[in-house]
Amino acid sequence: MAKTIFEKNSSGRRGFTFSNNDVKIKLEDCIPQKYLRMNNAGLPEVSELDVMRHFSELAHMNYFIEKGFYPLGSCTMKYNPKINETLVRNKGFNDLHPFQQEDTIQGALEILFELQSMLAEISGFNQVSLQPVAGAHGEFTGLKVIKEYHTAKGNTHKTKIILPDSAHGTNPASVVLAGFEVVEIKSNADGMTDLQDLRDHVDENTAGFMLTNPNTLGLFEKQVKEIAQIIHSVDGLIYMDGANLNAILGIVKPGQIGFDIMHYNLHKTFATPHGGGGPGSGPIGVREDLTKFLPVPLIGKKRDKYFLDYSHEKTSLGKVHSFFGNFLVNVRAYIYIKMLGAKGLKRVSENAIINANYIMKQLSKYYDIPHKDIYCMHEFVASGTWQKEKHGIKTLDIAKRILDKGFHAPTIYFPLIVSEAMMIEPTETESKETLDEFISAMIEIAQECLENPDLLKNAPVDTPVKRVNDTLAVRQLNVKYDGTSQDV
Numbered sequence: 071m072a073k074t075i076f077e078k079n080s081s082g083r084r085g086f087t088f089s090n091n092d093v094k095i096k097l098e099d100c101i102p103q104k105y106l107r108m109n110n111a112g113l114p115e116v117s118e119l120d121v122m123r124h125f126s127e128l129a130h131m132n133y134f135i136e137k138g139f140y141p142l143g144s145c146t147m148k149y150n151p152k153i154n155e156t157l158v159r160n161k162g163f164n165d166l167h168p169f170q171q172e173d174t175i176q177g178a179l180e181i182l183f184e185l186q187s188m189l190a191e192i193s194g195f196n197q198v199s200l201q202p203v204a205g206a207h208g209e210f211t212g213l214k215v216i217k218e219y220h221t222a223k224g225n226t227h228k229t230k231i232i233l234p235d236s237a238h239g240t241n242p243a244s245v246v247l248a249g250f251e252v253v254e255i256k257s258n259a260d261g262m263t264d265l266q267d268l269r270d271h272v273d274e275n276t277a278g279f280m281l282t283n284p285n286t287l288g289l290f291e292k293q294v295k296e297i298a299q300i301i302h303s304v305d306g307l308i309y310m311d312g313a314n315l316n317a318i319l320g321i322v323k324p325g326q327i328g329f330d331i332m333h334y335n336l337h338k339t340f341a342t343p344h345g346g347g348g349p350g351s352g353p354i355g356v357r358e359d360l361t362k363f364l365p366v367p368l369i370g371k372k373r374d375k376y377f378l379d380y381s382h383e384k385t386s387l388g389k390v391h392s393f394f395g396n397f398l399v400n401v402r403a404y405i406y407i408k409m410l411g412a413k414g415l416k417r418v419s420e421n422a423i424i425n426a427n428y429i430m431k432q433l434s435k436y437y438d439i440p441h442k443d444i445y446c447m448h449e450f451v452a453s454g455t456w457q458k459e460k461h462g463i464k465t466l467d468i469a470k471r472i473l474d475k476g477f478h479a480p481t482i483y484f485p486l487i488v489s490e491a492m493m494i495e496p497t498e499t500e501s502k503e504t505l506d507e508f509i510s511a512m513i514e515i516a517q518e519c520l521e522n523p524d525l526l527k528n529a530p531v532d533t534p535v536k537r538v539n540d541t542l543a544v545r546q547l548n549v550k551y552d553g554t555s556q557d558v
């Protein structure tokens with residue numbers, strides 16, 4: 071077990087030396103007596119090398135995409151190309167100030183303008199706003215567009231947004247935040263929206279419908295045309311949660327199959343950084359007549375000049391973020407799209423789909439996979455019900471054992487409509503060798519469930535930290551080191 075940096079203390083050891091203090095002012099003259107520390111700060115006395123080794127050791131105990139495979143369904147943990155990181159650190163980007171005059175930031179505006187246009191082209195929408203800074207923020211902004219659309223028509227009675235029970239968890243939360251009421255409908259046995267249930271719930275109060283597509287079961291919802299007809303017949307709008315666009319790049323254009331609004335998750339689709347909650351980017355695309363409601367400003371181009379376009383300010387829903395959204399995240403997505411081009415992007419989706427189907431097929435003998443007879447898109451949902459019913463092993467135990475095998479765990483217990491769910495998404499960036507290693511580990515675990523269930527119940531056994539109390543840290547948050555804890 072690693073020692074804390076305090077336990078590495080060696081009295082008198084130093085990582086630096088100061089030259090003789092020639093500052094004549096006394097501390098007591100600058101800081102009121104009551105704020106002066108009376109006791110030793112208790113900092114560890116260590117050398118520079120001690121510090122470097124300590125933090126390198128901690129970093130290696132951690133898990134990160136450059137270390138290993140993350141089959142984390144829905145979260146799409148794919149490799150972020152290092153060329154993006156190098157290029158966004160360019161002085162030309164970093165020294166910009168958002169208050170600069172337009173004619174001094176023409177290059178930055180050109181990138182944003184092109185990104186807007188490329189995202190519109192990829193999804194088949196008329197116009198894109200880059201302002202929202204996360205997928206859920208995009209959902210909120212898209213729902214506000216729906217609100218503006220109905221307000222402009224005087225449709226004050228349109229208060230309800232319908233969504234299927236396979237929706238991503240952020241969808242209902244965004245609906246409430248945007249001031250609508252959630253109406254949940256069922257999925258059918260094939261994992262698709264239940265059209266009859268939809269018909270039964272649509273009425274004159276329906277403001278819109280929100281569909282995650284591909285949905286959280288990893289299945290492409292094929293009934294978009296029918297859904298759009300039903301929703302449009304009551305003058306509702308149909309919103310696509312496009313966070314899973316990484317499965318349909320160059321294959322389906324949502325704006326051309328009936329959707330009115332969609333958000334993109336640039337971190338999931340275009341490989342911008344994702345961990346730690348962002349900073350992200352969740353642009354939205356809309357059909358032509360909804361452009362006037364988008365946040366201001368958009369980025370415009372007149373002859374050879376780029377400009378901040380406030381021309382629709384009177385009808386716009388306003389601003390949802392300061393300045394232009396997360397500029398450098400958008401630059402990373404721009405580089406990724408330019409680097410791959412149209413053919414490359416299509417291959418991203420094809421490979422993401424092939425990789426997911428390959429794992430699904432290989433594991434289908436060992437785990438219950440509710441929709442294994444339908445090809446999945448970029449991810450699929452397995453279930454630990456066999457293991458639970460026959461051996462009393464929960465999906466949580468399986469996930470913990472996966473850590474011992476050197477992989478990050480998949481997303482578990484989501485979506486809620488599959489019991490003991492394990493949501494697996496390999497992404498396009500993984501090689502067949504890595505997929506095979508993961509498949510072998512999952513098969514070994516299925517075998518261990520039969521032969522040594524206790525091993526799973528106590529897993530993980532090989533990680534630096536063993537099984538933790540999942541909720542203690544939330545209930546008793548204490549991040550202060552009291553000088554006594556022994557273990558990291």
Ligand SMILES: Cc1ncc(COP(=O)(O)O)c(C=O)c1O
Binds near residue numbers: 144206207311338
């Ligand atoms: C389908 C889907 N919708 C919405 C979101 C929310 O995106 P964000 O975490 O950027 O807010 C995610 C997150 O990964 C997602 O997978």
